[in-house]
Amino acid sequence: MKKLYKLVLGVAAMTMIAAPSFAETRVGVVNTVKLMEEAPQAKAAQAKLEAEFSPREKELVALQGAIRKQEDRLSRDAAVMSDDASTKLERDILSKRRDLKRRQEEFRDDLNIRKNEVLAKLQRQMYDATVALAKEKKYDVILGQGVVYSNDKVDITPLVLDKLKRAK
Numbered sequence: 001m002k003k004l005y006k007l008v009l010g011v012a013a014m015t016m017i018a019a020p021s022f023a024e025t026r027v028g029v030v031n032t033v034k035l036m037e038e039a040p041q042a043k044a045a046q047a048k049l050e051a052e053f054s055p056r057e058k059e060l061v062a063l064q065g066a067i068r069k070q071e072d073r074l075s076r077d078a079a080v081m082s083d084d085a086s087t088k089l090e091r092d093i094l095s096k097r098r099d100l101k102r103r104q105e106e107f108r109d110d111l112n113i114r115k116n117e118v119l120a121k122l123q124r125q126m127y128d129a130t131v132a133l134a135k136e137k138k139y140d141v142i143l144g145q146g147v148v149y150s151n152d153k154v155d156i157t158p159l160v161l162d163k164l165k166r167a168k
Helices: 002-023 032-038 040-077 083-136 157-167
Strands: 027-029 141-143
Touching: 032 040, 032 083, 032 157, 040 083, 040 157, 083 141, 083 157
Parallel strands: 027 141
Antiparallel strands: none
16 A cells, blocks of 8 residues: 555656646647648749740640641541551651650659659748747747647747748
């Protein structure tokens, strides 16, 4: 019985010692999805990607249009064309389709590579801004992904957004 009493007293004493340290802990939550949607750096990066890749996208659309015109011509005029002319047109269409497919794959690959580079840079900027804010405001813990619920009092997303806007 004395052992149980000492154990209970020991646990109670440890709880009383640990309780004040928990009360002083500052916790913040950052909504990274919101940061990605609203940060000026994210919007600028999206505009830069569009400007970089839109000429190639227009070329692909133009090539698709040219192929479609040739296919329409073949289906419309095949009956009056010579066998050599229709065969040549079919081969040209097939060659252009292959070229289009190859160029579309290259475009997708290049776009994905650039998106990943831009995303990594954005994530680094958001991380740096969050850490700087946490140190500046003396937060002990900042939570990100995986938070099921947080009170608005601990949501520091607007503060991080302000820091990112000032950095821009």
